[in-house]
Amino acid sequence: MVRDLDPREAIQLIRDGGGDPELLILDVRTPQEHERIRIEGSANLDLRSPAFLAEVSVLDRRKAYLVYCLVGVRSRAAAEAMARLGFGEVFNLAGGIREWQRLGLPTVGR
Template sequence: MSEGMVRDLDPREAIRLIQDGGGDPELLILDVRTPQEHERIRIEGSVNLDLHSPAFLAEVSALDRRKAYLVYCLVGVRSRAAAEAMARLGFGEVFNLAGGIRSWTKLGLPTVGR
């Protein structure tokens, strides 16, 4: 299985990726923070898989490697680690939200949550 590459996107590039996809089922937004963080504030439509969960690698391994993934966390550290793990597992298109949801919200980009 070939190893994929991770590309960092700033929030403006990430929102363009989401909008250009127009809700494309081939793009999955993956939040790798804790369930509590995800519940509080998140990018709409994101799926939560906690990087620090013992089940993380098994859950990620079950995902479709043909899809594109935008991975984010709070500031970009956990998401970078998760994205690199996904690339090692053979995921071809993996994007890391540089600066995480913190940089996303600083630009006033849309979120949902409590």
Template sequence: MTKGKITEIDPQGSSRMIRTRGGDPDLIILDVRTAAEHEMVRIEGSVNIDLRSPTFEAELEKLDRKKTYLVYCLVGIRSREAAKAMERLGFEKVISMAGGIREWHRRGLPVVGR
């Protein structure tokens, strides 16, 4: 990953990254769906900041720009939008999960909820 460049990986690649870096405090799994969506079903260990919230960018401002962020949503549209905002704000390592939690779940990867 190059600084300022958004990377996109599929759910299998995301799952491998999470397993490989398990417990790494520098890897943040960021769910940009609504709080209700996040509560219903999510990737274990993910944190939630709603892309559509009026405080979204203010919440991003509080985050460490040097950490690695794996960003996901329902199908990948909001995560790409959030990743672009993060890039604009100077985040160094942003990865958008293609297909979102829907594809993650479809491929039988583990979720919390439901």
């Protein structure tokens, strides 16, 4: 099951985890988008890459994942695919990094 989180809920999840390795942040935008601006500590797996499902399928299904993209559409599709693959705890960042930025939450990049 996928749960949508708004950016405030997501930052709280990240902060409550205190860097817990059980929560992984996954950016499903293109590598170019990821390089420009991203949530610190996020890994990049491009949803539009032909290798996406193969790359996702080797991830640890026991961990929790916060998935994001620009506005939440690609991340929702990716999160649903992950849920179908048996990932138990998947969160979608509603509004994506655009809403995250609008709220002034921290990012890194060029």
